[in-house]
Amino acid sequence: MKLVELTNAGRTPELPLSITLDKDNDLVIENLLRTLPNQRYVAKANWQAKIVLAKLFVGSKANKHYQRELKGVNLLAQQQINTPKLFAHQITEEGGYLLFEYLENSQTLDQQWQLFINQPLLNEQQKKVLQQALAAIAQLHLKGLWQQDLHLDNLLEQSGILYWIDGDGISVEKAGQALSINKVIANLAVFFAQLPPQLDDFLQEFVEFYQTQNITISLSVADLQQAIIKVRKWRVDNILKKIRRDCTLFSVKNTANGFYGVVRTEEEILAPLLAEPDYYIDQGRFIKGFGTTNVADIIINGKHILLKRYNIKNFKHKLSRCWRPTRGWHSWQESFRLMMLGIPTAKPLALLEERHCWMRGRAWLVTEYLEGPDLLTHLKPYENSRPPEAELVALDNLFVSLIKHRISHGDLKGTNLFWVNNQWTLIDLDAVKQHKCIHSFKRAYAKDRTRFLRNWPKDSSLYRLFDERLPKI
Numbered sequence: 091m092k093l094v095e096l097t098n099a100g101r102t103p104e105l106p107l108s109i110t111l112d113k114d115n116d117l118v119i120e121n122l123l124r125t126l127p128n129q130r131y132v133a134k135a136n137w138q139a140k141i142v143l144a145k146l147f148v149g150s151k152a153n154k155h156y157q158r159e160l161k162g163v164n165l166l167a168q169q170q171i172n173t174p175k176l177f178a179h180q181i182t183e184e185g186g187y188l189l190f191e192y193l194e195n196s197q198t199l200d201q202q203w204q205l206f207i208n209q210p211l212l213n214e215q216q217k218k219v220l221q222q223a224l225a226a227i228a229q230l231h232l233k234g235l236w237q238q239d240l241h242l243d244n245l246l247e248q249s250g251i252l253y254w255i256d257g258d259g260i261s262v263e264k265a266g267q268a269l270s271i272n273k274v275i276a277n278l279a280v281f282f283a284q285l286p287p288q289l290d291d292f293l294q295e296f297v298e299f300y301q302t303q304n305i306t307i308s309l310s311v312a313d314l315q316q317a318i319i320k321v322r323k324w325r326v327d328n329i330l331k332k333i334r335r336d337c338t339l340f341s342v343k344n345t346a347n348g349f350y351g352v353v354r355t356e357e358e359i360l361a362p363l364l365a366e367p368d369y370y371i372d373q374g375r376f377i378k379g380f381g382t383t384n385v386a387d388i389i390i391n392g393k394h395i396l397l398k399r400y401n402i403k404n405f406k407h408k409l410s411r412c413w414r415p416t417r418g419w420h421s422w423q424e425s426f427r428l429m430m431l432g433i434p435t436a437k438p439l440a441l442l443e444e445r446h447c448w449m450r451g452r453a454w455l456v457t458e459y460l461e462g463p464d465l466l467t468h469l470k471p472y473e474n475s476r477p478p479e480a481e482l483v484a485l486d487n488l489f490v491s492l493i494k495h496r497i498s499h500g501d502l503k504g505t506n507l508f509w510v511n512n513q514w515t516l517i518d519l520d521a522v523k524q525h526k527c528i529h530s531f532k533r534a535y536a537k538d539r540t541r542f543l544r545n546w547p548k549d550s551s552l553y554r555l556f557d558e559r560l561p562k563i
Contacts, residue, residue, distance in 0.1 A: 094184035097148045101127045109146070111180070111187060117144055126338060130155060134192060141192045142177060148185040155258065156186030162257025163188070169233035169265065172253045174246075193248045199223050200242035208511040211288050220285075221299055226252045227281065228303030231269040235262050236277040241284045268306040275309070279317035283325055287432035288487065290315065326430045333426055349443035351422070352456075356439045359391045360456060364440060367454040371397050387459050394459040395439060401452060416443055417520045418453025424522040425457070433491050434515040436460050460515060466504035466545060474551060480512070482559065488514045489560055496525040498534030502542040532563055 092110050096103070107119040117137050124132040128149045135144040147156045156179075166173040175191040199219050206215045219242070226245055230236060237244055239259040246253045254260070263269055269277075278300070282289070289296075297309050333351060336342045341357050343350040352360060363370045374386030374397060384399045400418045415423075418441055425438035436457040444451035462468075469477055492499070499506070500521025508515045516522075525531035539560055546553040 092184060093146065093182075093187065094148060096131060096146060096185065097128050099127075099131075101125050115178075117142075117187070117189070119144065124338070135189075137177070137189055140177070141194070143174065143190040143192045145188045145190070146185065147181075147187070152185045153181055156181045156188070159188055159258045162260030164257075165235055165260050165262055165265065166254055166257060169235060171230060171233060171235070172251060173257070174253055174255065193246060193253065196246050196248035196253075198243045199245045199247060199252075202247070203242055210512055211286060212292050220296065222247070222252060223281070224296060224300045225303050226254070227278070228300055230254070231274055231277070231304055232306065234264045234267045234269055235260055236269060236273055237261075238280075240277055240281045268304070271307045271309070274304075274307055275314055275317050278309075278314055279321045282314070283318050283321035287322070287491070290318070293318075322431070326427055329426050329430055330423060333423065346445060346448045348445045349419070349441065351442075352440035353438070356393075359393050360395070360440055363388070363390050363395075363397065363456065364442060367397065367399065367442060371399050371454075394461075396436065396457050396459045398455045398457075399452060400455070414450070416450050416453035418455040419443060420522075421455055421519040424519040427524065428497070428516065428519070428522070431491065431495050431497075433488070433495070433497070434510070434513045435519065436515065436517050457517075460508045460510050460517065462508045462510035462515070464505045465507040465509070465514070468509045469504075469552060472552065473546075476551075476555065481509070481514075482555075484513050485556075486559065488516075492538075493535065493561060493563060496528070496531040498523050498525065498531065498538050500534075500538070502538045504545040535563055 091099075091107060096109070099107075102122070102125075103119075105119060105122065109117040109119065111117055115137065117135050119131075119133040119135045121134040122131060123134060123143075124130070129147070129151055131144075131146040131148075133144045133146070135142055137144070145159060147153075147159075160179060163173060163176055167176075174193055177189045177191065179188040180186060199222060203216065203219050206213060206219075209216070223242060223245055227237075227240070237254070237256070237259045238261055239256070244254065244256045244259070246255050263273055282293070282296075293315060294311050297311050297314065301307075301309060332339055334342065334344060339354060341350075341352050341354045350364070352364060357364075370388050370390070371384055371386045374388035377385040377387060377396075379385065382401050384401065385396065387394065387396050389395075398418070398421075400416055422438050422441040425435050428435045429437070436459075438455070438457050440454075440456040442454040444453070468481075491497075498521075499516060499519075500523065501518060506516065506518045508517065523534065525534060539562070542560070543553055543557055546556075
């Protein structure tokens with residue numbers, strides 16, 4: 091295949107795939123690592139008897155992306171900042187390519203972070219990962235550079251050495267001179283906004299560590315916190331746009347006759363279920379089912395999931411629902427909002443909606459299955475005693491997060507909170523709302539608090555404990 095033919099190869103061309111780069115060179119793609127159909131392909135490949143990381147650019151934006159990547163890689167190399175060696179590169183009318191050294195037995199810092207993701211924040215392993223990242227970021231800033239899309243996946247570790255990858259996002263202020271404080275704050279805000287918001291409590295500690303690596307400026311924690319809030323809001327808005335369209339993260343078909351959305355990495359596993367959701371909900375283990383909702387848990391291709399169908403009871407119900415977003419869509423959307431804000435919830439995997447000329451009918455929502463007890467079950471042994479402090483603190487943290495982001499749940503009964511990975515996790519997000527007005531949030535929060543306390547009799551020790559402990563606003 092010629093490089094230009096990749097333009098029509100789609101997201102999953104058949105592998106291995108041989109690409110003719112020029113009359114003397116072929117590239118054999120063994121494994122696709124990232125694809126943006128008709129634009130960019132990143133692959134592990136064989137070239138001149140070497141394993142390389144290949145970045146291939148095709149389509150109308152090929153030259154733009156090629157030049158940005160090459161410029162970033164050259165900036166890193168010129169400032170003697172570790173980055174994989176560039177073996178070859180070229181741009182023609184057919185497209186462009188850059189071939190890098192492939193770092194075997196390496197891990198991104200994000201891969202290292204994920205190893206400890208379910209452990210309490212902030213443990214020593216997590217702290218080590220973040221300190222490694224901040225030291226590398228400071229080195230970049232001291233050279234007048236910054237990474238626009240700064241996250242842990244852009245730092246690769248091999249044998250204790252960190253390498254910057256993704257030259258496309260590398261920008262320069264004044265090469266060789268330390269970055270100005272405004273650029274530093276903006277860049278660090280991008281970095282911290284992608285980490286769990288609970289880490290904001292440790293921001294002072296991280297700023298102090300960063301300053302040991304970059305003594306050219308004096309950082310204000312308050313200024314950095316404000317910048318993080320702005321970036322975090324942008325990230326929430328961005329993900330809520332992405333769940334509506336086909337992109338790297340999501341496979342989406344949005345038409346007048348239906349909506350199909352699935353997290354792309356889960357699509358192959360869930361394919362049989364998405365083709366026949368009613369069959370699987372009938373075959374799964376029944377959890378609950380009544381007029382408007384059926385819920386079952388299912389194991390498909392080795393993955394344990396929860397499938398929820400939102401029903402239409404009758405013609406009158408259909409008329410009242412068809413012009414509004416389905417409850418499934420609302421739960422799908424709010425799941426991503428909560429996750430981006432660091433509020434624990436079951437991971438959303440897929441959503442299907444029936445439509446007729448854009449008028450909505452039934453919906454099916456797929457989420458991960460939570461392996462843990464609900465609130466009432468978990469706290470039952472403590473009806474006449476005090477629950478462990480760690481579990482009380484986790485509940486405090488959940489309510490603090492809800493207040494901080496002005497989010498009401500709408501139905502905080504005990505079966506809608508699960509104890510999973512040492513944190514309280516929210517489910518059943520049909521009525522979740524983020525409030526712009528503080529007054530409407532106060533009213534909604536008061537209802538949430540009252541509903542939560544109704545999980546126990548007023549004269550019980552748990553009711554009194556939580557009534558004293560939960561914040562009032």
